[in-house]
Amino acid sequence: MRDKRRFLLAAGGAALLLAAGGAHAQTQTYPSKPIRIIVPLAPGGSADVLARAIGQQLAEALGQPVIIDNKPGGNNIIGTDALARATPDGHTLGLLISTHAINPHVNKALPYDSLKDFAPVAMVALMPGLLTVHPGVPARNVQELVALAKAKPGALAYGQAGQLSSGHLSMELLKQVAGVDIVSVPYKGGSAALSDAAAGSIQVLINSPVSALPFVNSGRLRALATTGARRPAAFSQLPTLAESGYPGFDLNEWYGLFAPARTPRVVVERINTEVRRIMASPAMVKRLAEIGAESPAMDTTGFADFVTGETARWGEVVRKVGVKLE
Numbered sequence: 001m002r003d004k005r006r007f008l009l010a011a012g013g014a015a016l017l018l019a020a021g022g023a024h025a026q027t028q029t030y031p032s033k034p035i036r037i038i039v040p041l042a043p044g045g046s047a048d049v050l051a052r053a054i055g056q057q058l059a060e061a062l063g064q065p066v067i068i069d070n071k072p073g074g075n076n077i078i079g080t081d082a083l084a085r086a087t088p089d090g091h092t093l094g095l096l097i098s099t100h101a102i103n104p105h106v107n108k109a110l111p112y113d114s115l116k117d118f119a120p121v122a123m124v125a126l127m128p129g130l131l132t133v134h135p136g137v138p139a140r141n142v143q144e145l146v147a148l149a150k151a152k153p154g155a156l157a158y159g160q161a162g163q164l165s166s167g168h169l170s171m172e173l174l175k176q177v178a179g180v181d182i183v184s185v186p187y188k189g190g191s192a193a194l195s196d197a198a199a200g201s202i203q204v205l206i207n208s209p210v211s212a213l214p215f216v217n218s219g220r221l222r223a224l225a226t227t228g229a230r231r232p233a234a235f236s237q238l239p240t241l242a243e244s245g246y247p248g249f250d251l252n253e254w255y256g257l258f259a260p261a262r263t264p265r266v267v268v269e270r271i272n273t274e275v276r277r278i279m280a281s282p283a284m285v286k287r288l289a290e291i292g293a294e295s296p297a298m299d300t301t302g303f304a305d306f307v308t309g310e311t312a313r314w315g316e317v318v319r320k321v322g323v324k325l326e
Contacts, residue, residue, distance in 0.1 A: 030062075030089075030267050031064045032064075035058065035067070036086075037068050041072050044191075046211060051095040053284070054124065054275065055067075058271075075163060076099045080100060081111045084111075097166075097256075098253050098314065099166070100258075101313070102164050106323070120258055120300065122276060122279075124257055125295050126252050126296060127294075129207065130206065131226070132197065132205050133205075134197055135219065136200055139224070140224075141224055143244065143245060149182050156204055158171050158182050158202060159205045160193070162187070166251060166252070167207050168184075169321060172323055175321075178245075193207065198215050224244075225241050227251045229250040233289055259271070272299060280297065
């Protein structure tokens with residue numbers, strides 16, 4: 001019996017050594033070829049810009065080229081599905097946005113499981129939406145906008161900058177909690193919606209600050225509030241929607257790096273370490289702050305918990321506003 005116990009202890013110790021050796025070998029050999037970052041959106045948008053900024057610095061840190069692969073379409077599903085099906089070796093990553101947490105609540109025919117088929121790698125950026133109006137709208141704050149909408153139901157229109165985007169759902173939630181009728185005008189993306197808002201074809205828009213700021217700074221749009229829980233330093237003069245009479249209103253657009261499920265843990269951890277270092281650099285912190293964004297430091301477990309929480313949060317919003325995939 002004693003000999004058997006010694007044998008089992010020895011075997012267990014050998015297994016641990018082999019596992020440690022395997023993890024060390026994976027760390028030493030990764031990456032062994034160029035890394036691809038799938039972006040399930042068109043070039044030029046916020047996600048694409050962030051992916052390219054991170055990709056450039058990841059390439060320098062890891063010693064392999066990083067290729068950005070834009071795969072737009074299907075409400076981000078086409079590119080996200082390509083990520084789920086990729087070889088789980090760390091050489092294919094994806095920069096996904098908050099739509100990833102929304103899709104499972106509006107599309108029951110997803111070709112993947114939003115939680116089980118992906119390994120959350122690293123938080124990249126978190127930013128509130130920016131509520132803007134055309135300068136011709138006689139509203140200088142949210143209260144005046146709501147009063148105007150109540151006085152003229154259906155007279156105002158807002159741009160739906162991407163179906164079921166964070167901006168779309170944020171606006172629908174605001175309509176519900178404020179009790180107003182503002183007509184929804186669908187667009188395929190933020191660029192067209194911003195152009196029409198600046199031209200006055202639509203009067204209201206919630207979009208990401210990185211896209212809307214040039215219009216605000218040039219006077220073509222007027223910013224009224226942000227959608228997050230607290231004021232970003234870049235918009236310290238703007239109230240949040242929670243401060244504007246809607247307590248608890250706290251919705252943000254987020255950007256995160258993911259890998260296919262079953263990607264070796266040691267590889268995921270290494271990428272997380274590098275991305276956290278990149279996002280904490282003074283240049284990147286400054287760049288994010290200028291657009292009202294931040295990159296909360298999260299290890300892989302913290303980011304996984306965040307994604308799970310956001311999936312539940314957006315599910316509540318979808319159920320509350322009752323929107324569906326059209």
